[in-house]
Amino acid sequence: MQLPLSRFSFSTTSKVYKLARLDHPVTGPSGLNQRARRLAVLSVRYGTCIGLALWLVAMACSSDYFLTTINLLNVARQTAPIIIIGVGSTFVMATAGIDLSVGAIVALVSCLTSAWLTDGLTASLVVIAVIAVGACLGALNGFLVWLGIPAFIVTLGGLVSIRGIAFVYSNGYATPITNPAILWLGRGAVLGVDAPILIALLVVVAGVFTLSRSQLGLHALAVGGREEAARVMGLPIGRIKILVYGISGALAALGGLVLAARLSNGSPNAGMGLELDVISAVVLGGTSLFGGSATIIGTIIGALFIGFIRNGLNLLDVNPYWVQVVTGIVLVAAVLLNTIVNRRVEQWARVSATDE
Numbered sequence: 001m002q003l004p005l006s007r008f009s010f011s012t013t014s015k016v017y018k019l020a021r022l023d024h025p026v027t028g029p030s031g032l033n034q035r036a037r038r039l040a041v042l043s044v045r046y047g048t049c050i051g052l053a054l055w056l057v058a059m060a061c062s063s064d065y066f067l068t069t070i071n072l073l074n075v076a077r078q079t080a081p082i083i084i085i086g087v088g089s090t091f092v093m094a095t096a097g098i099d100l101s102v103g104a105i106v107a108l109v110s111c112l113t114s115a116w117l118t119d120g121l122t123a124s125l126v127v128i129a130v131i132a133v134g135a136c137l138g139a140l141n142g143f144l145v146w147l148g149i150p151a152f153i154v155t156l157g158g159l160v161s162i163r164g165i166a167f168v169y170s171n172g173y174a175t176p177i178t179n180p181a182i183l184w185l186g187r188g189a190v191l192g193v194d195a196p197i198l199i200a201l202l203v204v205v206a207g208v209f210t211l212s213r214s215q216l217g218l219h220a221l222a223v224g225g226r227e228e229a230a231r232v233m234g235l236p237i238g239r240i241k242i243l244v245y246g247i248s249g250a251l252a253a254l255g256g257l258v259l260a261a262r263l264s265n266g267s268p269n270a271g272m273g274l275e276l277d278v279i280s281a282v283v284l285g286g287t288s289l290f291g292g293s294a295t296i297i298g299t300i301i302g303a304l305f306i307g308f309i310r311n312g313l314n315l316l317d318v319n320p321y322w323v324q325v326v327t328g329i330v331l332v333a334a335v336l337l338n339t340i341v342n343r344r345v346e347q348w349a350r351v352s353a354t355d356e
Contacts, residue, residue: 048284048298052305059312066315073194077262079307080196081106081255085274086281086299087207088138088251091244093282094211096224096291097151099245101141101158102252102278105134106271107166109256113182114175114266123181131253137162138249142242159275166268174267177260186261196258203251207296220244224291280331281306306330 059066085102092099109130116126137158144154177183188195211217219240222230231237260266283289284305285298309330313323 048286048301048305052301052308055305055308055312059308059315063312063315066312071311071315073197075304075307075311077194077196078311079303080194080200081259082274082277082281082303082306083200083300084203084255084258085248085252085278086285086303087203087296088248089278089282090207090285090287090294090296090299091211091217091220092151092248093287093289094217094220094224094291094294095241095244096227096289097145097241097245098155098279098289099138099141099248099252100152100155100275100279101137101162102248102255103271103274104159104162104166105137105249105252106256106259106274107163107268108137108169109134109253110260110266110270111166111170111175111268112266113257113260114177115169117177117179117182118175123179126182127257130257131250134253134256135246135250138252139242139246141249142245143238145245146238146241163268170266170268172268174265174269176265178264182257183261183264185258186263196262199254199258203254204296204300211294211296216240216243221292221294224288224294226292276331277303277306277327280327284330 056067065071085106089099089102112130112133113126116129117123121129141151141154141158145151185195185199190198211220219230219235222233222235223237223240227237256271259270263270281302282299284302285295285300286302287294287298306327309326310323313326314320
C-alpha cells in the first residue's frame with residue numbers, strides 16, 4: 001500500500017515503515033520476496049517431512065543399525081497399527097471431531113479376540129465380530145456427538161468405560177492367542193511383504209480414495225469446514241458423523257487385531273496411550289484440529305516420524321521414560337506447528353504480498 005506525498009511515499013512491509021521515491025515506483029513484489037514467502041509457507045506446511053528427513057540423516061550418522069533392512073522393517077511393523085487407526089482418526093478430525101477411545105477399543109478387541117478363540121469360534125468369525133464391535137462403539141460415539149455432546153467428552157468417557165469393560169471381561173488377565181490364522185495378521189507375510197504392512201497399505205489406499213473421491217469424504221470435509229453451511233446445503237450431518245466415527249471404531253478394531261496378533265495375547269492393557277500416538281500422527285501429518293482439511297498421506301508420514309523417533313532413541317540407549325517425554329513434546333510441537341505457526345506464517349505471507 002502506498003500513499004503519495006509530493007515526491008515521496010510511505011509504504012509498510014511486515015510492520016516496518018520504509019521511504020520510497022515516486023520516481024522509482026514499486027510495481028510489485030520482487031522475485032526474491034516471492035520466493036522467500038513461498039519458502040516460508042512450504043517450510044511450515046511440510047515441516048514434518050523436513051523433520052523426518054533430518055532425523056533419518058542424524059540417526060544414520062549416529063547408529064550403524066538404523067538404516068538396516070531389519071530395523072526399517074521392524075519400525076514399519078510397529079507403526080502399522082498406528083497408521084491403520086490413524087486413517088480412521090483422520091476422517092474424524094476432518095469433521096472437526098476427535099476420538100480418544102481408539103486405545104480402549106484396541107484393548108477390548110484384544111480381550112474379545114483371545115476369549116472368543118478360546119471358546120471355539122473360528123478365526124474368520126472372530127475377525128468379523130470384533131470389527132463389528134468396534135464399528136458399533138464408534139457409531140455410538142458419533143451418535144452422541146451428533147446429539148450435541150462435545151466429541152472430547154464423549155470419547156474421553158469411551159476411553160475410560162470401554163477399557164473398564166475390557167478389564168471386567170478379562171478379569172484383568174492377559175490370555176495367550178495361539179490360533180495360526182489370527183497370528184498371521186501380526187506375523188505373516190505375502191510375497192515377502194509383512195502382513196501388518198500389507199494391511200496398513202490396503203487401509204491407506206481405501207482411505208485416500210474415500211477421503212478424496214467419495215461423497216462421504218467430501219461431505220466430511222464440508223462438515224468440518226463449516227457445519228452450519230453444510231446443514232444449509234442439506235447434508236445429513238448426523239449420518240456423516242455416525243459414519244466417520246464408525247469407520248474410526250472399525251479401524252481401531254482392525255489395528256487392535258494386528259497388535260494382538262503381533263503380541264500373541266489379548267490384554268486389557270493393550271493400546272495404553274495409543275490414542276495419543278494416533279492423534280500426534282494425524283496432527284503431525286497436517287490434518288487440521290479444527291476440521292475442513294485432512295490428508296491420509298500426511299498421517300502416514302506423521303506415524304513414521306513418531307516410530308523413527310522412538311526407534312532411534314532406543315538404538316541410542318535412551319531411558320524409555322525419556323522416550324515418553326519426547327513423544328509428549330512432539331505432540332505439543334505438532335499442534336503448535338499445525339495451528340499457530342502455520343496460520344501466522346500464511347497470514348504474514350498474504351499481508352506482505354498485499355503491502356508490496
